[in-house]
Each structure stands twice: as structure tokens, then as C-alpha cells.
Amino acid sequence: MIKGNWTRRLVLLAGLAMGVTALTPVYAQDAKPVVIASSEDIISLDPHMLDSNNPTGSAIWSIFDSLVRRDKDGQAQPRLATSWERVDDLTWRFHLREGVTFSNGEAFNAEAVKVNFARMDTAPFNSVQQLHDQTGLTAVNVVDDFTLDLVTAAPTVNMLYWLEEAFVAAPAYITDTAPDVVASAPIGSGPYKFVEWRRGDALVLTASDTYWGDAPAVKDIIFRAVPEMSSRLNELAAGTVDIVVGITPDAAAQANTDVSDVVQIEGLRKMHMGISIKGEQPALADPRVRQALNYAVDVPTIIDSLLGGSTKPLLSIVNPPNNNPDLTPYSYDPEKAKALMAEAGFADGFPLTIQWSTRFDGGKDVSEVVGSFLEAINIKPTYEAVEIGQFREALSSASLKGIYFQGWAALINPSVELVILTCGHVDNSSGYCNPDYDKLVIEASQTLDDAKRQELEYAAQAIIWNDAPWLYLWRLPNIFGISKTLSYEFRADNYLEPYLITYK
């Protein structure tokens, strides 16, 4: 009896093992799927919950289309809209692509866009989606099946930028289907369609046979979550992963193997020590003190020693190519820093709390190195790690103590980059407020003439650079590893577009 039992169990086990083997698909050499490994899990596949560029964003960019595509240099390109123009100062008109179908057979038209944009403006999606808040969008008017007017409350130069992250899903499907199904079995019109998602493990996509554009070179894509960096690098070296996202500068060389190369690009996120002007240290309200902090820290040396020389100092609070070319990084000049401190009446320095969170790698190291430079101008630093949730609360209420390690933000759009530091803005975590600056920024965001707008933006950049609400550091480097069999141009904003990957 007992024996019989064991035999049965053995047979069962063998069956299980065979089942597992049968589930593992066998691919021909050239049709092998491309595996992309990122540190984080994909959180949700609801296109209107997109809140991180990779991997969630990369997956959504693959399955769905927006009206306008943002290319790697930040320029707007046609996608579901083939062309657009301004009808008047408040109205944008979009001509939509004809003959597009979603992967469930629903047809794409202006009404589909209207349904999606309305959904973005309701809770809970409006706490994640930015289109309405950032553009002042007030009405979506269907002119005919393939013409759409977007009306805003005030003239805006940001419409195209935010449309690039406003994705259009199959309208009947997102309306009639339970939200948990919408978010786990997405239906879009993009180059890839959904096959399978094992949460926390892998998302499998395959090229969509109904896609309106050219078929992608890579047919099957697998997004894998591999949280540990050394595991991602080991997978790359073993050839079981083709693209690795999220490598720290100290480990960059490990992505160079027999089968893979490392790719380093300067990212877009502007790392800085925010200076809390209304915090516990009143001296920070004096712009001379804030300039002194900038002169006191040797940023290029920190980049070389902590980041392996993988990036460069910030040139402005606006990313290239829109930065004011007359501005240059603060030089490392401790004498000048001391002089400014003395001029402001703080020759003997003051105590200063330096805070960081787990949001960005190396917060503790950077804080301590910056602190040691500041000690040279008599500042007495104390260090404090802050839990990420509390850190974010302090950021949005501009209530950090002294200076704090932070990065903002992965985008190329001068208007959006500048608005962050206007008085009382929700992202203005340093509490900086200068009415002259605000006037320039608001005027620029409503100036439709390109040359005139650039002039206003340059002026605003110059003000903020000298007022120094940040201790300017560097652009967060993005480091990738890629198989030698593939070629792909990585983006500075960390989105991946697998349909642009080609075989060498």
C-alpha cells in the first residue's frame, strides 16, 4: 500500500516535470525573443496608470500608441496623429491616421481619443495622468471621424509634450471591462500585442499583425524583472538576457563581456542638493550663502570619484539643447565661497542638516562628500536618511531641513522644467519664490513665437542659475548593457522602444 502510494507520487512528479519542460517554448536561432531585464516589476498595464518610464512605461509604449511620439531628442513625431496645426491661440487641431485598428478589432477614430482623454480626467487616473493639469485642456471636440480639436483655457506650448504620454486604448474595451482585466490584459494599437504576464516575473509581447506601421525586426519581446543588479549582469554575461537597464557607474565595466557591451549616456534627470529656503537654517534664505555652497563643492571631482566619470556637471536647470548657452557650471572656488559667506555675515559658518532618501542610489555617499566640502567653509553638517514616503511628503510641502539630495526631472521641455521653481509650485521643494522669475516663465509658456519664447526662457534660466535654489550637481547617468547581436539607440529618458531594436 505504502509502496503503491510512492509509485503514484513518483509518476505524478515525473508528469509535473514533463509538463514544465513542455511549457518552455523552443525557438529557432534567429527567432529567439529579445529579453529585457529591469530592476523593477511592471506595476500595471493600464495605459492611464503609467507613472514610471521603465519598465512599466516601456511596456505601455510598446502596446499602445499616443497621438504624438516623442523621439529620443525630445522632438514630436507623428504617431496616431499624422499632422497638427494651431487653429487659434487656444485650439490645436489634429488630423488622425486612418485605417488603424486595435488588436481586438475595434476601429481607431476621433471618438476613441475622446473616450480615453475623458477617462484620464477621472479618479483614480487623474492622480497619475498629467495631460489635463499640465496643458489646461478644457474640451475635446470631435470635428469628424479623423479630425480632433483640443481646446485649452490659456495658450499653451506644452500640448505636444503631454500628448506624447497620453495613450489611447481600445475605447469599448476600457469602458466595458473590469478595471483589473483592463490593467492585466491590455488592448492597444501599438507595434506589439499582449501575450502573457506573470507578475513579478515576466511580460511576454509579440509583434501585432494588425499594426499600422512597419513590422518590428524583433518578433517576440520579454520584459523580465530581475531586481538584483549583479543577477542582471550575470544573466547578460550568460547570454540569457539581451538588454539590461539600470546599472550603477561602479559596475558599468561588468556589462562589457564576450557577448555584450556597455552603453553609457548622460540622462535627463538633474541631480542636485535642494536648498530648503524656509527650512530650519535661516542663513539659506540669503542668495550669497546659496552661491557660496555652489562654489564650495568640487562637482567634477565627485563625478570622477563616485560616478566613474560617467556624466557631466549641470549646465542649467533646463536640459540641453534648450539650455541658455551663456551659463556655465559654478567653478570650485573655496576662497570665493568663504568671501561670500563672510559678506553675508556667516564667516563662522552654521549648522546644516543634509538629508537623502532611498529614491536615488548613492544618496548617503553623495551627502557625505558634499558635507565634507562644506566643512571647509566652516559649515557643520549633520546627516539624516529619510524614509521615502516621508521624504516625498516633505518635498511637496517644501519642509526639508537644510539641503537634500534629489533629482528632477527626466524630460526635455524648457517650459515644464522651468515651471517647477515658480512660487508655490507643488514641485518647488526648496521653497524658492521670485516674482520676476515667475513672470518670465508664465509669459514664455504662453508665447507661441519660438524665438521670443526662447529669449524669455534664457532670461529665466539666468535668474535661477544665480539665485541658486539648488546646489547644482550632475545629470543622472543612464547605463545599459546590450547583447552584441543587437543594435539599439538608447534614450536619455530611459524609455525603451523595442520595435526599434534591430539585429546586427
Added chain:
Amino acid sequence: MFSFLSKRFLQALLVLLGVSFATFIVGHLTGDPVELMARENATEQDKQDLRVYLGLDRPLEQQYFSFIVKAVQGDLGFSFVQQAKVSQLIAERLPATLQLAAAGFLLALAISIPLGIIIALNRGTIWDFLVTTLAMAGQAAPGFWIGLMLVVLFAVHLKVLPVSGYGGAAYIVLPAITLALQSSARLTRLVRASMLEVLSADYIRTAHSKGLRERVVLFVHAFRGAMIPVVTMAGLELAELVSGAFITETIFAWPGIGRLAVTAVSQRDFPVIQGVVLMSAAFFVLINFLVDVLYVVIDPRVKLK
């Protein structure tokens, strides 16, 4: 037996109620969840909409009460962040977690029990010294280090096993060994100590003096007695494994409960946190109960009351 069961059941309910209350309160003490859920630059109005949508604008006691009423019906709530049912998120991760826990646990027992007995019987020899030292080193070595070393050896150099991931049988080998090595380091030392204690007990001397054969004394008398503390410890180890081995799951990209929980914490995904903690607590209660039952089987002196 019946009174034992009903008493245990009531205790379990109380434990689960206490756990749910504690997670609820602690979760709400650590900051406004909406701050983390909403995008970094959401307006106050967006955040308020979200509070209303999630029911976070209601009084705390009302939020807790509605959570309990739904949980009793098997509905652990809806994760706004992931747009998914919590019960489904847990159910998806459970197979991976249980497979890894079972494999790691059985392997740990298979290593530690024979090894512990052998070195107890050869106390003071070079083998005893070697194994005890090794076990101590195993207990002191961090799990992530053991895991990474195994990967470097078997996956990168020898290329006989996959680096990480979840799938066929090959994927479970390294994470299971990583878990088992840590557990078995603790268990081996416990088996040895417990065995030595039992071997010097009066009833073993009696068994010897009755003229029983050495093998019978060892495996019938001594072994059962020595297993009592081991069962307690092993029960705790298993309960811990089932509630998610976060570090091992992270190194091997294993889609288990531990990673689900840690991701949920960093996103203030309250429904998921509460669900996972409740589930882990339920497993602890269940395994404790099984341990109690096992006592009766092993040790005739113990009676269920």
C-alpha cells in the same frame, strides 16, 4: 480533542484580528499614502479626488471596519496602484512561494537531521569539529552572499543552471539550496545539541540497561525525544519561508510573496500590505497548530487538552 480544536480556532481568530488591527494602524501612522501613490507633481485637487476614491477620507475606524467585513467574505480589497484584486495578486504569487518554501525546507531537513545525528554520535571527533564550524560559518554568512556565490559558480562559470527566474525545475535549484543552507546551519546545530541531551537522559540509560540493541535505542527511543525541539524550530523556519524569503527572491528574481510585500510597502499599497500580512499570520497560526499536533505523535507524554 474537540475542545482543543475549538480553543485553538478561537485563539487563531484573535491573533488574526490583532494582526490586522496592528498593520492597519502602523500603516496609517507612517505617512499619507496618497503622497506616494499620486505622481510626484499631482495637484492638491487630484490628491483629494484620490483620497475620496480610495475611501481614505473616511474616519479610521470606519475604514478598518469595512476592511474586516470584506476580508471575512474573502475580499481583501483592490490595489489602486496595480489596478488588481489583492486576493488575486496573492494567489498568483503563492505557487512560487510554496514551491520554494517546500523545496528549501525539505532540503534543509534532509541535510540537517542526518548530519546532526551523525556528529552527535561522533562527538569530539574531527568530523564533529568540522561540521560544527561549517554550520557556524553557514549561519554567520549572509544569505545574499551564499546566493551570489552559487550563481557565480553554477550559472556563470559552469553554466549548468540558470542565473535567475521562474520556470522549469532547473530554476528552483539554486534558490532552494540558498535557503536550505541557511536553515540547515541552524537546524544541524540544534539536532546535535538535542540529540546529545537526550542521549544522556535516564530513559536512554534504562533502554540500554534493558539490553536493547544500539540501533533500536537510537532510532526508536532517542530520535523521537530529540526531535521535539527540532520540530518547534523547523515549524518556525517553515512559517518564515512561506511568508516570503525576500532576499533570496530578490537575488534569483523569484516572483514570490516577499517581493510582492516589499514592493507594496515602498508604494504604500495598503490593501496589498494588509493582505500579505494577514496571509502570513494565517500560515504562522496554521503551522503552529500542526506543530502542536506533531508533538502528540512524537511524544506520548503530551496530550491535547
